[in-house]
Amino acid sequence: MKQILMYTANERLWHWIQAITIGVLLLTGAEVHAPQALHVFGFSTAVLIHNAAGALLLLNAILGFFYFMTSGFIRQYIPAEKEFMSLAFAQAKYYLSGIFRGEPHPMKHGPDNKLNPLQKITYLAILNVLLPVQIVTGVAMWAGGRWPQLLEPIGGLTYLVPIHAMAAWFFLSFTVMHIYLTTTGDTPLANIRAMIVGTIPDHDGHLEEGQDGGKA
Amino acid sequence: MKLLRAFSGCLGLMLLPAPALASVSALHPPVELIDIDGGAALTTGRPVSTMRTCGACHDTGYIAGHSYHVWLGTNEEKFTPSGRGFDHGPGLLERFDPLTYERFDPEQFDLGLADWLRRFGTHHVGGGFAVQSADGRSLMELPSNASTSPLTHVRGVEPGTSEPWDWQSSGVVEMNCFLCHLPDPAVDERSAELRAGRFAWAATATLAETGLVTREAGQWQYAADHFDADGKVPATLLPLRKPASHNCGICHGAVQDGPDEPFFLPPSVDRPMTETTGEIIAGTRIRRSGMNVAGKEELSRPWDVHAERLLVCSDCHGSLNNPAFFAESRQTQPTHLKHPTGRLAIGEFLKTPSHDFGKGHSSQATVARDLDGSGRDCVDCHRLEGTHTWLPSVERHMSSMRCEACHVPRLYAAARRQTDWTLLSPEREALVNYRGVKGDPHDPRTLVAGYQPVLLQRNELDGSTRLAPQNLVTTWYWLDRQRGRPVPLPQLQQALFAADGSYRRSIVQALDENHDGSVTIEELRLDSDAKVAAIQQALQSAGVADAEIRGEIQPYGVHHDVAPGVAALRDCRVCHGGDSRFSRSTVLADYVPGGVMPVMVQDATVRLAGDLLLSDDGRLLYQPNATRAGIYLLGYESFPWVDVIGRWSLILVVIGVLIHGGTRVFLASFADSKKETEVRS
Structure with a gap:
């Protein structure tokens, strides 16, 4: 079957850098949060790695945002369809029942339609709320380590750390759900494969409709 | 050739034995010993007057007039109140000290000034209140037949009585220059003179080790053959020089700055710093000392890295106007000046050396608070840049904790934990127990485990707070509510002991739990209302109508026994983790006399941020609370709901x-x- 390009190299690079840094951040963050329970790098090394990974995630987020803005791909994250609610309902219904009966996905999956409505809602929350919260609190904590007086007006780390830790728990929960939902493609590994190689089988005849060609 | 000669000279100096080196460094000119009236002591046979002798070249009036070591806070009009209504000053003389219990009260007669000098004068350099009264009159001019006064009278043989003290006969205790400026002052001989009330001879006795004076038939005699033709003493016999660490140790704490030999220095009231914190100033490596420290084979670090590097106390606590060390106090230095002005020339300094010494900001250093921060702090000598590269958030750590928090990770000696003056031991002393040791710390065979000091928030001079290591000493005593001060020791002894020195029958009956007819050390504790009532009854019989138990916590800052970098605390999990030191409680006392919970003294620079708890077995614990201390420790769960x-x-x-x-x-x-x-x- 012919292949169609689903994710550009930039998207894939952005995604995997984000995935790796979030994984490293979760691991090192867990060690910093509970050093008595987890001892992988050692506390001080874990902090250093955590800070470095956080900086990389921030840089990746900035470059990704720039790329999505200039390429126009950002539109895919914005729930603009008129039938958004009905589509979201259909998607939810699919996950709750259709998927068990082997029904087809309610939405066509393609280069112009990478995210279903539930993904759009989720990513909107992740990228606009959770990630900024983590970045702001993380940068503030890092800055407070260098310039302690900066945090004095807000009581030091007393409020920042709980917010950062809570958001990290939500990130971890999201990551588990995200990885599981990648298995709901044509095959359990189809979506992960697509994010690695960039292409998916052209079930829906996108090539015939004049889309960019993928690998044969 | 010059180089060869210089090298030979240096080699020769290095090969010289230590005493020879001392004589080489004795640059002080010959000294004529002068008595109080200006006569040559060798001729008159009278006691040496340091004010006259040293005053021939140095401005002893200035020196004795300002030094806080001389006045012990008695000349301070403003001081932070301790919270005890009966303290009249911030210093050793007028402030309650858990170690010594008794103090001088200028307003009511409990302990005469002469009594105080005889008992505690060994820890006072002399001068000041030991020479003159508050109104500037010499003590020797005070009328000896005046009504009972703490200045003119001493305790009588019977409790509650007094008798006049003859200052003319005893003389006064002049500031004793020899005590700090001689390499080997005769401390024991000086103490004996003080205890005997021969105050005028105390300074002369300090010369005993020099051979200049000998005690014959109870009198001090001058060895005329040691004086030169002009009646002066050469520097080789009187090698006066700047104080060494062991001179400071005479009053402050255990110091071993001699040869690298094994030593055993147990806690002692005579070494208050060691008694209260376990600090021992020694360059010796712990494993080579004679102290029976647990796991000492692994402890290759020195007791104190600064002592190992041959620093002496005065390097950090130097004279405030010494031009070699001069640095204006951070409290008084004008902010617009980069370099302090007013540095003296050497000659001026030798004439008028300040005897106010640079001091830190310790919890217990209540005298001369206006000079706090005038001593060398860690950052005055050590660079932060380029060090601690492994430590994340260096600035945050430095702003929230003092260097000692990590660089004094543990004290390898016993330190006092609890003092109970509500009952007395058979030796008529307070009941004391120690932390860091199981057993008698004065027995060299007792294994010393050491202890980790508790970290408390300290109010820094710049307005910030930093965690600083402390030892908490908890004390209980009886307060005479009618007179508003602790029950005088003679009255307490009278209440507890019969004429033959044994415990009174009523006391034995109240405390003898195993009914063997005697009171053991284990039974000496007021752990029930009935026992408290029995002691109150006994105190009433001794003339204290209304007595109640008071308890207090006195923190003692730990700033010495600094470990080298490799032995400093590097395991982050000691603080950052579920098993953080902030999660562990510290035992303050094995029992709580009368169930009276102690309160923190109010003139300390640190504050408790936690709870005082009673364990199931009756011990008093301090449970720190990081959140209440205003700190958030990563890895230590302060918000479990998250x-x-x-x-x-x-x-x-x-x-x-x-x-x-x-x-x-x-x-x-x-x-x-x-x-x-x-x-x-």
């Missing part, structure tokens, strides 16, 4: 994934088998 919510969100997601995924797998396998059946049929 993790509760987080864990449940993760658990629910995992459960959902397992149910959803499991159903998919099950239905897929069911569909496969159904399809297979259909194909077969």
Whole structure:
């Protein structure tokens, strides 16, 4: 079957850098949060790695945002369809029942339609709320380590750390759900494969409709 | 050739034995010993007057007039109140000290000034209140037949009585220059003179080790053959020089700055710094000392890295106008000046050396608070840049904790934990126990485990707070409510002991729990209302009508016994983790006399941020609370609800994934088998 390009190299690079840094951040963050329970790098090394990974995630987020803005791909994250609610309902219904009966996905999956409505809602929350919260609190904590007086007006780390830790728990929960939902493609590994190689089988005849060609 | 000669000279100096080196460094000119009236002591046979002798070249009036070592806070009009209504000053003389109990009260007669000098004068350099009264009159001019006064009278043999003190006969205790400026002052001989009330001879006795004076038939005699033709003493016999660390140790704490030999220095009231914190100033490596420290084979670090590097006390606590060390106090230095002005020339300094010494900002250093911060702090000598590169958030650590918090990770000696003056031991002393040791710390065979000091928030001079290591000493005593001061020791002894020195029968009856007819050390504790009432009854019989138990916590800052960098605290989990030192309670006392919970003294620079708890076995614990201390320790859960919510969100997601995924797998396998059946049929 012919292949169609689903994710550009930039998207894939952005995604995997984000995935790796979030994984490293979760691991090192867990060690910093509970050093008595987890001892992988050692506390001080874990902090250093955590800070470095956080900086990389921030840089990746900035470059990704720039790329999505200039390429126009950002539109895919914005729930603009008129039938958004009905589509979201259909998607939810699919996950709750259709998927068990082997029904087809309610939405066509393609280069112009990478995210279903539930993904759009989720990513909107992740990228606009959770990630900024983590970045702001993380940068503030890092800055407070260098310039302690900066945090004095807000009581030091007393409020920042709980917010950062809570958001990290939500990130971890999201990551588990995200990885599981990648298995709901044509095959359990189809979506992960697509994010690695960039292409998916052209079930829906996108090539015939004049889309960019993928690998044969 | 010059180089060769210089090298030979240096080699010769290095090969010289230590005493020879001392004589080489004795640059002080010959000294004529002068008595109080200006006569040559060798001729008159009278006691040496340091004010006259040293005053021939140095401005002894200035020196004795300002030094806080001389006045012990008695000349301070403003001082931070301790919270005890009966303290009249911030210093050793007029402030209650758990170690010594008794103090001088200028307003009511409990302990005469002469009594104080005889008992505690060994820890006072002399001068000041030991020479003159508050109104500037010499003590020797005070009328000896005046009505009972703490200045003119001393305790009588019977409790509650007094008798006049003859200052003319005893003389006064002049500031004793020899005590600090001689390499080997005769401390024991000086103490003996003080205890005997021969105050005028105290300074002369300090010369005993020099051979200039000898004690014959109870009188001090000058060795005329040691004086030169001009009646002066050469520097080789009187090698006066700047104080060494062991000179400071005479009053402050255990110092071993001699040869690298094994030593045993147990806690002692005569070494208050060591008694209260376990600090021992020695360059010797712990494993080579004679102290029976647990695991000492592994302890290759020195007791104090600064002592090992040959620093002496005066390097950090130097004279405030010494031009070699001069640095204006951070409290008084004008902010617009980069370099301090007013530095003296050497000659001026030798004439008028300040005897106010640079001091830190310790919890217990209540005298001369206006000079706090005038001593060398760690950052005055050590660079932060380029060090601590392994430590994340260096600036945050430095702003929230003092260097000692990590660089004094443990004290390898016993330190006082509890002092109980509500009952007295058979030796008529307070009941004391120690932390860091199980058993008698004065027995060299007792294994010393050492202890980790508690970290408390200290109010810094710049307005910030930093965690600083402390030892907490908790003390209980009887307060005479009518007179508003602790029950005088003679009255307490009278209440507890019979004339033959044994405990009174009523005391034995109250405390003898095993009914063997005697009171053991274990039974000496007021752990019931009946026992408290019995002692109150006994105190009433001794003339104290209304007595109640008071308890207090006195923190003692730990600033010495600094470990080298390799032995400093490097395991972050000691603070950052579920088993953080902030999660562990510290035992303050083995029992709580009368059930009276102690309160923190109010003139300390640190504050408790935690709770005082009673354990099931009756011990008093201090449970620190990092949140109340205003610090958030990463890795130490201060907000457990965050993790509760987080864990449940993760658990629910995992459960959902397992149910959803499991159903998919099950239905897929069911569909496969159904399809297979259909194909077969």
